[in-house]
Amino acid sequence: MTVSYGRYKKYHPWLYQPRHPILWWIKKWAYVRFILRETTSLAVMFYAVVLVLYVNAVSKGPEAFAAFSEWLASPLSISLHSVAFLFAVFHSYTWFNLAPKAMVVRVGTKKVPESVILGANYAMWAGVSIVLFWILTTI
Amino acid sequence: MVKRSNEPFWWALFGAGGVVAALTVPVLLLLTGLAFPLGWLPAPGYEALNELFSHLLVRLAILVIVSLSAFHWAHRFRFTLYDGLQIKHLNAPVAFLCYGSAVAFTVLAAVSLYTF
Numbered sequence: 001m002t003v004s005y006g007r008y009k010k011y012h013p014w015l016y017q018p019r020h021p022i023l024w025w026i027k028k029w030a031y032v033r034f035i036l037r038e039t040t041s042l043a044v045m046f047y048a049v050v051l052v053l054y055v056n057a058v059s060k061g062p063e064a065f066a067a068f069s070e071w072l073a074s075p076l077s078i079s080l081h082s083v084a085f086l087f088a089v090f091h092s093y094t095w096f097n098l099a100p101k102a103m104v105v106r107v108g109t110k111k112v113p114e115s116v117i118l119g120a121n122y123a124m125w126a127g128v129s130i131v132l133f134w135i136l137t138t139i
Numbered sequence: 140m141v142k143r144s145n146e147p148f149w150w151a152l153f154g155a156g157g158v159v160a161a162l163t164v165p166v167l168l169l170l171t172g173l174a175f176p177l178g179w180l181p182a183p184g185y186e187a188l189n190e191l192f193s194h195l196l197v198r199l200a201i202l203v204i205v206s207l208s209a210f211h212w213a214h215r216f217r218f219t220l221y222d223g224l225q226i227k228h229l230n231a232p233v234a235f236l237c238y239g240s241a242v243a244f245t246v247l248a249a250v251s252l253y254t255f
Contacts, residue, residue, distance in 0.1 A: 041215035081172030
């Protein structure tokens with residue numbers, strides 16, 4: 001006799017499959033924050049594309065760079081960059097604040113306090129920002 | 140034999156991208172996307188940028204930033220789709236699409252930056 005297992009799948013996802021509405025996260029600020037945090041990855045990706053296009057425009061010559069600079073100054077680009085900037089800062093903020101929880105550093109047997117790691121993260125952020133700012137404003 | 144999971148590999152790229160993006164994206168985006176186009180600060184001209192990007196190390200640094208950022212996006216976006224849209228049954232195609240995009244973007248960026 002053969003036994004039918006139905007639509008057998010690993011972990012039996014069909015046994016109990018409650019459906020939530022797509023906007024399940026909208027009712028609670030903590031969930032909205034979570035979705036906003038995950039959304040920051042879109043801003044990061046957006047800027048990665050812009051940065052490649054920026055270098056590409058320079059490599060194509062002065063006209064291409066002028067055209068790209070003009071696009072950068074367009075209302076659409078300014079709007080996109082404004083929103084992306086807020087998300088990028090939110091990404092940095094949430095990332096650095098989570099870091100001490102995700103990565104526990106020990107010196108000998110002592111745990112390095114969270115505030116020290118947090119401070120080091122923010123100091124590094126400031127340092128990198130200052131160096132990049134200096135490079136791009138002095139060349 | 141248990142099939143070894145490749146999740147740690149993607150997670151490592153996600154983590155590295157998270158750090159790199161957190162450190163570099165806000166300042167770069169603020170300068171090239173807002174401060175320069177809006178005239179808050181004098182924008183570097185074509186000659187200066189051409190000189191800056193002519194250094195291979197600078198382009199390599201840019202490639203590291205954009206590629207790791209893409210893998211960071213891929214991992215986060217994958218799980219946002221997974222949890223947000225409740226498409227757990229599409230796990231494999233979604234993962235393929237997200238990581239595949241990051242790989243494709245990295246290749247395009249590498250070619251574009253190499254042939255500067």
